[in-house]
Amino acid sequence: MIRVVLPAHLRTLARVDGEVKLELGGPATPDAVLEALETVYPMLRGTIRDQVTHRRRAFLRFFACGEDLSHEPADTPLPEAVATGAEPFLIVGAMAGG
């Protein structure tokens, strides 16, 4: 089980409170997490990564276990603590005004 923390606006869009819990069919990677997330919550398609290119949106970052994983290849295995659910996978929106 993977725990995912979404930015507040995406929690509202997905109509969830708090963390999202996902079961992955295979190895825990950023790509697998996003696939599972978008399958369970299709309204999030396109809001975290481009639907066509799968490129991460520029103002979002992926953090876990105190590390910025945003620039790791999408099929990089996530830390064991994330894969086991001990630590969450954080999807973080840039702090910026406007």
Add this chain to the structure above:
Amino acid sequence: MSGIRLLVGTRKGGFVLTADGTRERWDVSGPHFGGWELYHLKGSPADPNRIYASQSSGWFGQVIQRSSDGGKTWETMGNKFEYEGAVGTHLWYDGTQRPWEFARVWHLEPSLTDPDTVYAGIQDAALFRSKDGGQTWQELAGLRTHKSAPVWQPGAGGMCLHTILLDPSHPGRIFIAISAAGTFRSDDGGTTWRPMNRGLRSEQIPDPTAEVGHCVHRIAMHRARPNVLFMQKHWDVMRSDDAGESWREVSGNLPTDFGFPIDVHAHEPETIYVVPIKSDSEHYPPDGKLRVYRSRSGGQEWEALTKGLPQAHCYVNVLRDAMAVDTLDPCGVYFGTTGGQVYGSSNGGDSWTPIVRDLPSVVSVEAQTLP
């Protein structure tokens, strides 16, 4: 008794303003999707409770929302706007070529007859259509692949397709406008397109009378006379009497012929409204006076409408999609400002009242007349 529903898009959410036919007291609901930019909301003429909304964010991209109960509840629809085939390039600000890239939906235009069919005008400029209520979107690629497209260029707000007019009398006829390419018309439901810019003159481009490259801000038509079009261009208010084949200037005695919105009275096809704005860089009303100008002669002769509007120290703007009319008699006219005010007139513009004063910056206003 009939009623009015105003759909207001702002930089920080959508608002629904409702009143009965007297238009004296308004209920305000919202913000819907607070914190997101609501570029446009529009109801289906065939089913007023069916409303489409364009919700976007610099962080999270584009979302399409749909309501089936007049804006009380919403469901998230499809947001995959994928250009069809080769993407191609267009002019960038610096004169180089740049690939088309989807940024956002500027305008949603529901079909006149089918609540499940809706058109979307997007940035970078292209026209999409959904036939399943917004679940999936297909590009009408004949527009973006027009032979003139490589020399289209963005206006200051981006290369947006911001106006879509569906001709009620000629099935398959669609007018669109792009900043800064100009006006185009299709007579076959969006498959093929022709530029409709003859008569426009823009001194800021190498060839002032070029076939494309004009910064058209908005076009408007009266349903009963779809061959007559009115245009607010970056500068110049224009009129066409032949369905866009040619245009002539009708700026007349306006204090400035720059502005964004233009609209037509619901029952008087020769009565039109604009909001003159000082430009090229100020983008606020001349002399700090917020004035709507009305022509009862289809242009050329204009009168200032000021009663109820601030006539000192007013420096707001009124954006291209932020004016609308209802179809009651007398005709109601509405507009929203970048200062967050939405003004309404229940007498064709003779006098105005602020319906709300302190919304986020208003991007769009649409009016629905309810039975």
